[in-house]
Amino acid sequence: MPKFKHPGVYIQEIPTINTSIVAVPTAVPAFIGYTQSAACQKDGDLHLTPTRITSFAEYCRLFGQSEAEPLHLELTSTPAGIVLKSTTPVLPRQMMWYAIRLFFDNGGGECYVVSTGNYQSSLTLSALSDGVQVTAKVDEITLLLAPESVLLAAADYQQLVNFMLSECNRLADRMALFDLPDGDKTLSASLLSTNRAYLGNTHLDSGACYYPFLTTTQRWQSARYHQHITVSLDNGKTTQLSQLKTDDPALFKVIESLLADLYVSLPASVAVAGAIALVDATEGVWKAPANVQLRGIKHPMISISDTANEALNTDSSTGKSINAIREFSGRGVRIWGARTLAGNDNEWRYISTRRLASMVQESVQKSLNWAVFEPNDANTWARITHSVEQFLISLWKLGALTAASPDDAFYVRCGLGTTMTANDVHQGIMNIEIGMAVIRPAEFIILKLQLHSQQA
Structure with a gap:
């Protein structure tokens, strides 16, 4: 709008272009799985719709609660009395309610939920794949x-992992977090090799994997509903818990006391996602999400020794690093690894490096939209270079880049003879090269971006 100086005379305001780089959010997970409901305005209107939530209460309002599901207890008699030998299933089939709660308990903030069906729906590769696919609509x-992927058949799990990794690689702005399907088992060399094989062989830098499953402080919802619980005794007899209340009140009371100490186990990745959000908010995306204490966890389902940890962390043949969750006396349960699946890749071995690079690339790409409407000339290239340099200086000051001075911490190139040919300029192509000295692996990583001028 014109700005009037005095009657009959006005000065036309010339719009200014904001050339500063704004960092994009870095820890916004999408949880894909089955929910009790998916309703905002009407039943089912949130089905396969990525929906942003900021609290567990909001999840419950839109996607419902957890319901009681069949639970089988295998008991055995010992000199000390009757003890719980095993629980079936190991993980709840209705996992999302527990998972979202654990995410927020560990410092998670905003996230997206994609409901792929209700609790009566069959768990299928097709439904989870559809859920992954629709997340591409949300750039954030x-x-x-x-998390329910670990309940799939092995071949379906492998196919879903490959699809998620390919989507992350294609979009270049996200990572996938996985769990080993045998997260409740002690991994022999052969079983570890089998689980590694499930993780595919391509785009490994776009994902990270965690082991073992974690026993949480959340109680099974089924424990409140005796008619959903069956009990096997070591005499071979199986009965409903509700029937025992009448047939054997003394045994019923013993089992009730065992149920009071029965806690839900979950894949570790959901807690890790919350911890990543907390680390990003308090320290920055460049801080490795490791040596972080997890909340709401009683203990890992499997105790990991230093030797086992080393076998998970490195693999000379496949390079697929698995991040351990370990419990330490006096220090609690902690994330004890910060590697992507690309454990043999010197450039993209670390989660923090991969995520920092993605953040820088996405932030620069989005913030330089103004440049596509500018002439593809030296003046525009200089403004681009200056904007990116100022952004990287701010990251260096925060400790994201390792060097004594900005000159040693990064470089930015954009211009004829360095990143562009005369033909590139003629076609309106602006190439930008960014080199950053990241903390890990303590050497320069190179990012290459391309803009297309609308004035070509």
Whole structure:
């Protein structure tokens, strides 16, 4: 609008272009899975719709609660009395309610939920794949999780992992977090090799994997509903818990006391996603999400020794690093690894490096939209270079880049003879090269971006 100086005379305001780089959010996970409901205005209107939530209460309002599901207890008699030998299933089939709660308990903030069906729906590769696919519509998402994937058949799990990794690689702005399907078992060399094989062989830098499953402080919802619980005694007899209340009140009371100490186990990745959000908010995306204490966890389902940890962390043949969750006396349960699946890749071995690079690339790409409407000339290239340099200086000051001075911490190139040919300029192509000295692996990583001028 014109600005009047005095009657009959006005000065036309010339719009200014904001050339500063604004950092994009870095820890916005999408949880893909089955929910009790998916309703905002009407039943089912949120089905396969990425929906942003900021609290567990909001999740419950839109996607419902957890319901009682069949639970089988195998008991055995010992000199000390009757003890619980095993629980079936190991993980709840209705996992999302527990998972979202654990995410927020560990410092998670905003996230997206994609409901792929209700609790009566069959768990299928097709439904989870559809859920992954629709997340591409939301540019804000930076992490992908499908915790129920560990319940799929091995071939379906492998196919879903490959699809999630390919989507993360294609979009170049997110990572996938996985769990080993045998997260409740002690891994022999052969079983570890089998689980590694499930993780595919391509785009490994776009994902990270965690082991073992974690026993949480959340109680099974089924424990409140005796008619959903069956009990096997070591005499071979199986009965409903509700029937025992009449047939054997003394045994019923013993089992009730065992139920009071029965806690839900979950894949570790959901807690890790919350910890990543907390680390990003308090320290920055460049801080490795490791040596972080997890909340709401009683203990890992499997105790990991230093030797086992080393076998998880490195693999000379496949390079697929698995991040351990370990419990330490006096220090609690902690994330004890910060590697992507690309454990043999010197450039993209670390989660923090991969995520920092993605953040820088996405932030620069989005913030330089103004440049596509400018002439593809030296003046525009200089403004681009200056904007990116100022952004990287701010990251260096925060400790994201390792060097004594900005000159040693990064470089930015954009211009004829350095990143562009005369033919590139003629076609309106602006190439930008960014080199950053990241903390890990303590050497320069190179990012290459391309803009297309509308004035070509």
